[in-house]
Amino acid sequence: MDDGAVDDLVEATPDVDVAGDDPPGFAPRPNRGRGVQVDEAGGVVMPVTHVANFALPAALDVFGTQAVETMTAGDNLVALVEYGPAEVDTPLFERQGVPRRLRAADFSPKSLNRTLPDQVGYQEFATEAGRAFCLYVVLAGRQALGRSVQDVNAVLSTLVLEPR
Secondary structure, eight states: OOHHHHHHHHHHSOOOEEOSSOOTTOOSGGGEEEEEEEOTTSOEEEEEEEEESSOOOSSOOTTOHHHHTTOOTTOEEEEEEEEOGGGTTSGGGOSBSOOSOOOGGGOBGGGSSSOOTTEEEEEEEEEETTEEEEEEEEEEOGGGHHHHHHHHHHHHTTEEOOOO
């Protein structure tokens, strides 16, 4: 699938909406990304939303690997990845509702897709609004963990997920 077709599809894909004003520390649009997962055959799978308090690279995979590699102390990345309808309410996605409130104790280096120094992560699979999601959060700089969790919770509190 060519880039233009993916761009057109992103515009036509029902949004995962992060509503309202940007929470403190999370700047507007340059730090948000919206895209789609594309399978190896070039078919579109489902939407992906990234929100960060630092500039996101133009090319970004589903879980934000390119962004995570550049994160410095105090940087936060939230990725919300949607999966197909066949995944809804399966054992992996049995939790009802994407979390809107996290605690510092929820984060661990073991939750990272790739362990990097001074980073911790959180990953949760859930069903909400008849849709299957993975919430993946990376925080850099353990010294400011409490503040980073507050900032991420401010983002999560604005999340609006509606049935398709």
